[in-house]
Amino acid sequence: MIASHVTTQMTTGKPAETHHRKRRIKWGTVARHAVLILLCLWVLLPLAWVVLLSFKSKYDGARRYIWPENFIDPIFANYQYILSQPRAVGPVGAVTTNSITVTLLTVFFGTIAAVLGGYALVHLRTPGKVILTSFLVASMFFPTQVTALTGIFQIQQRLGFINTTWALMFPYVALQIAICVFIMRGVFQTVPQDLVDSAKVDGASSLRTLAGIIFPLVKNGIVVVVIVLFVFAWGEYLLALTLMNDASKRTLAVFVANSTGGVGALDWPRTAALYILAILPALVTFAIAQRWYMKGLQEGALKG
Amino acid sequence: MAQALSPEPHSSARQSRPGWWRTARDFITSYPYLIPVLFFFVGWQLLPIVQSLRLSFTDDRFLDNQAPNWIGLDNYRTAIQQGLFWQGIKRALIFTAIFIPGMIFIPMIAAILVDRVTNNKVATVYRIILLIPSMIPAPLIFVLWVWMYDNYIGPINYFLVDRLGWFDLANAPLWLENNILIYFSIAFMEWWWGLGYHTMFFLAGLASIPRDLPDAARVDGAGEWRMFWGITIWRLLPIILVLTVVRFGSAMAVITEYIIMQGFDRNSSTYTWTMYMYDEAFRTGQQFRGYAAAIGWLGALFMLVVVAFLFYIFRSRD
Numbered sequence: 109m110i111a112s113h114v115t116t117q118m119t120t121g122k123p124a125e126t127h128h129r130k131r132r133i134k135w136g137t138v139a140r141h142a143v144l145i146l147l148c149l150w151v152l153l154p155l156a157w158v159v160l161l162s163f164k165s166k167y168d169g170a171r172r173y174i175w176p177e178n179f180i181d182p183i184f185a186n187y188q189y190i191l192s193q194p195r196a197v198g199p200v201g202a203v204t205t206n207s208i209t210v211t212l213l214t215v216f217f218g219t220i221a222a223v224l225g226g227y228a229l230v231h232l233r234t235p236g237k238v239i240l241t242s243f244l245v246a247s248m249f250f251p252t253q254v255t256a257l258t259g260i261f262q263i264q265q266r267l268g269f270i271n272t273t274w275a276l277m278f279p280y281v282a283l284q285i286a287i288c289v290f291i292m293r294g295v296f297q298t299v300p301q302d303l304v305d306s307a308k309v310d311g312a313s314s315l316r317t318l319a320g321i322i323f324p325l326v327k328n329g330i331v332v333v334v335i336v337l338f339v340f341a342w343g344e345y346l347l348a349l350t351l352m353n354d355a356s357k358r359t360l361a362v363f364v365a366n367s368t369g370g371v372g373a374l375d376w377p378r379t380a381a382l383y384i385l386a387i388l389p390a391l392v393t394f395a396i397a398q399r400w401y402m403k404g405l406q407e408g409a410l411k412g
Numbered sequence: 413m414a415q416a417l418s419p420e421p422h423s424s425a426r427q428s429r430p431g432w433w434r435t436a437r438d439f440i441t442s443y444p445y446l447i448p449v450l451f452f453f454v455g456w457q458l459l460p461i462v463q464s465l466r467l468s469f470t471d472d473r474f475l476d477n478q479a480p481n482w483i484g485l486d487n488y489r490t491a492i493q494q495g496l497f498w499q500g501i502k503r504a505l506i507f508t509a510i511f512i513p514g515m516i517f518i519p520m521i522a523a524i525l526v527d528r529v530t531n532n533k534v535a536t537v538y539r540i541i542l543l544i545p546s547m548i549p550a551p552l553i554f555v556l557w558v559w560m561y562d563n564y565i566g567p568i569n570y571f572l573v574d575r576l577g578w579f580d581l582a583n584a585p586l587w588l589e590n591n592i593l594i595y596f597s598i599a600f601m602e603w604w605w606g607l608g609y610h611t612m613f614f615l616a617g618l619a620s621i622p623r624d625l626p627d628a629a630r631v632d633g634a635g636e637w638r639m640f641w642g643i644t645i646w647r648l649l650p651i652i653l654v655l656t657v658v659r660f661g662s663a664m665a666v667i668t669e670y671i672i673m674q675g676f677d678r679n680s681s682t683y684t685w686t687m688y689m690y691d692e693a694f695r696t697g698q699q700f701r702g703y704a705a706a707i708g709w710l711g712a713l714f715m716l717v718v719v720a721f722l723f724y725i726f727r728s729r730d
Contacts, residue, residue, distance in 0.1 A: 136636065140525045147522055148541045150604065154560055155544070157567050161559075172570050221448035228445035233438040240446070247457055249657070249719050251665035254686045255708035258467050258693050258701045259460030282456030285449055314441060335547075343549025345668045350694055365551035365672050376565065383555065387548045394547040398540060405612050406619065 162186050162380035169377035186381035197374050197382070198367060199356035206273040207342060207360040213277040214341035215334055218288055221281065222333050223326075226292025227318050231304045244286040253283060253346060264351055271357045276348060280341050288333045295329030295407055296322070328404030331397050342390050360386050467705040474699035487706035496678065497707060500685030501714060507684070508663040511599040515610065515659050516652055518603055523614030524644065539615075542608035550605075554672040557601040561587035588673055591681045598669055598682070610655065617651045618644070653726045657719055664715050685711040 160176075161169060163183055168176035180186060194200035228234045229241060260279050261270075269275035299322055307317040343361045352358045355366075364386045367374055374382070394401065468487055472480035491497045522542065529535040545553065563569050569584045579585065587597040621643065629639050667690060670682035676691050677683060685707060693704030 140528060144522070144525050144529070144538050147518075147607065148538065151541055151544055151607065154556055154567075154604070158556060158559070170565065172564060172574060174567055174570060217448065217452070221452055224445040224447075225449035228442050232442040232445065234442040234446070235435050235439050243458075244453070247453070249661050249716065250461065251661065251686075251708075251712050251715060252457055252461060254665045254667055254689060255705075255712040256457075256460035256464045257690070258705045258708065259463030259465075260456065261693075261701075262463050262467070263456065263460055278452065279456045279460075282452040285452050285457070289449060314445075339547055339549070343551060345551040345672070349671075350690075361549040361551045365555050383552060387552055390547045390549065391544065394543070402536070402539065405616065 158380050158383055161377055162384050164377045164380075166375050166377060169375055169380075180377065186378045187385065189378055190382050190385060197378070198363065200360075200363065200382070202356045203358055203360045203363040206357065209274050210276045210280065210359060211338060211341040213274055214280040214284075215337045217277060218281040218284055218337040219330060219333050221285060222288035222292045223318075223330060225285075225289045226296050227322065229289065229293050230296035231299070231301065231317075231322070232314060244289055247286045248290075257346070257350065260347065261351060269351070271352055271354050273348075273352065273357050273359070276344070276351065276359075277341070279347055279351075280344060281337075284337055284340050288336060291333050291336070292326070292329060295326045295332075295404070298407055299325050326407075328400045328407055330404070331400040332404040335394060335397060335401055338393055339390050464705045464708060467702050468709050469706075470702040472700075472702040472705075473697075474693075474701050476698050480702060483702070487703045488710065490703065491707050491710055496683075496688055497685060497710065500683065500688045501711065503681050504664045504666070504684040504686070504711075506681075507595050507598065507666065508660060510595050511602055511663045512656060512659055514599060514603045515606055515663075516655055519607055519610035520614050520648060520652070522607065522611045523618055524640070526611065527615060527618045539608070539612070542611050545605045545607065546609040548605075550668060551672055553601065553605050554669050557597075557604075558588070558673055560601075561597055591679075594674070594681050598666075598673065601669075602663075613651055613655065614648060617648050621647045657722050657726070660722065661715060661719060664711070664718075 157174065160174070163179050163186070164176040165178050165180045168178060182188075190197065190200065194204075229237055234240070264270055264272075264275065264279070267275070269278075303321060304317055307321050308314075312320065342359075344359070345362055345365060348359045348362045352362075355363070364379075364382055367379070367382075467480075469482055469484060470480035471483050471486075526535055526538050526542075529538065548556075560566055560568055563581070563584060563586060566587075568587070569579075572578050573581060573584050585593060588594050625643055626639055629643060634642065665686055666684070667686040670680075670684065670687050671690070674680045674682040676687060676695060689704045689707040689711065692707065693699060693701050
């Protein structure tokens with residue numbers, strides 16, 4: 109910035125104009141931050157509204173005004189209610205366990221598949237690379253989740269997986285596998301082939317090369333894949349709704365989405381508390397992994 | 413692809429083997445790594461696609477407990493004659509047309525602004541805040557905005573009615589009940605949701621612009637505006653085109669939003685071909701899966717034709 113500033117002065121030789129320019133740049137900075145802060149407010153205000161709602165009393169929760177006359181006392185009472193009496197608001201405990209199970213399975217198997225697959229597509233002499241890659245790309249443009257929903261139902265039914273929550277991980281991984289393989293492919297491409305080859309010359313097997321030499325270099329990319337899978341599995345709705353007839357076999361996201369009536373045991377403030385509890389796991393995961401996630405994105409995860 | 417394959421270190425020893433031997437060896441050493449991918453991809457992606465295609469040629473009804481009969485193209489013929497199907501396509505297209513510009517250009521502007529923030533910590537804070545919505549489970553995004561748009565407890569109409577006094581309760585905008593407004597309401601929600609994620613794509617694109625290029629332009633006296641149209645937009649064009657195609661695909665196939673925000677109301681603008689498919693397959697009558705599969709395939713074919721067309725015009729402009 110400063111360097112270009114000096115050059116401008118030298119080439120034009122008009123200090124007055126430089127002064128003018130300096131002022132304009134400052135206005136630009138102000139405007140830039142103003143727009144960005146507006147965008148951030150747009151993102152944060154709806155969420156802040158829900159947080160506020162979760163601390164309201166039952167009476168205030170059903171009123172139009174935003175700032176409550178009385179907060180609920182004690183302040184975490186709505187959260188306590190959800191956590192201590194899950195039975196009263198339906199199968200919260202069961203659906204939470206379901207969500208955790210299916211999310212962990214999806215993340216685990218999806219990540220392994222994506223890492224191994226991306227490695228084979230970049231650093232190994234894999235016959236049919238082009239065909240495989242084009243199949244994966246094509247699948248990203250096909251509305252599988254809608255068009256093949258009847259097919260997924262039939263397959264799960266034949267395998268006896270209707271109302272079997274953990275088995276949701278099969279379609280979950282399948283629906284995200286193309287994007288995850290591409291993220292890993294982008295990251296693996298930043299690892300020089302020479303490194304892989306020299307390891308081979310030294311007599312390391314391909315698995316050893318992956319685990320010992322490449323893995324540390326693609327850790328950040330793996331974080332991106334983990335988060336993609338986590339957010340998808342934790343929040344999938346359509347398949348969990350369709351393949352599970354029994355409400356207690358569904359996932360937390362489906363339960364929360366379907367239980368917003370604002371009456372009975374789940375009045376608005378309690379629903380809001382349940383809502384915050386339901387979005388926290390993914391947000392906490394993101395907060396913890398945020399640094400590596402950002403690095404992973406920069407390291408080529410977005411090239412896919 | 414080809415340049416990824418570097419010469420094999422012991423090539424002289426391998427040359428004595430026939431070509432098929434080498435291919436077989438490569439196959440054995442590489443495909444174990446692909447087994448997990450192929451297991452999931454073939455089992456729950458390709459197979460369901462084929463299965464639903466097969467279903468679409470049958471009269472399979474889930475609840476009638478009878479073996480399905482092959483009825484050829486009958487389902488397709490029926491669907492094409494249904495006004496509801498074409499109306500569904502039309503509604504999806506209108507939503508997509510409203511949705512795509514905001515989903516591309518708001519994040520692009522955000523990325524250009526974030527990219528110029530010189531303080532790294534501040535820039536990171538912006539990125540993290542913008543990314544928060546993309547970490548929220550999809551159905552809960554929709555629940556949140558059902559609240560936002562609610563005419564009674566919703567904060568938007570609270571401001572418009574109670575604070576600004578632009579409307580009263582009787583004529584306040586019904587964001588989700590009005591059949592035209594709802595396109596914009598849902599698109600606005602999607603922009604909120606996708607803002608951070610798409611900004612990251614554009615930031616990656618901006619990072620690939622060599623730093624000396626804008627500097628040189630600045631020395632030549634180019635203003636911000638000219639620099640944007642002269643340099644930045646051309647560097648970002650590939651990203652814009654890819655995102656347009658990808659988002660076309662997701663916007664045309666939207667369904668969860670519609671189910672949660674409006675339910676299966678045939679008169680709502682949200683009753684698109686995807687809702688029609690789901691309604692026929694899992695909700696109404698004897699759950700006519702064969703017919704539903706045909707609707708799904710017609711919608712998919714329609715989308716693929718448009719995607720192919722988009723690829724064609726974008727390619728010729730490169």
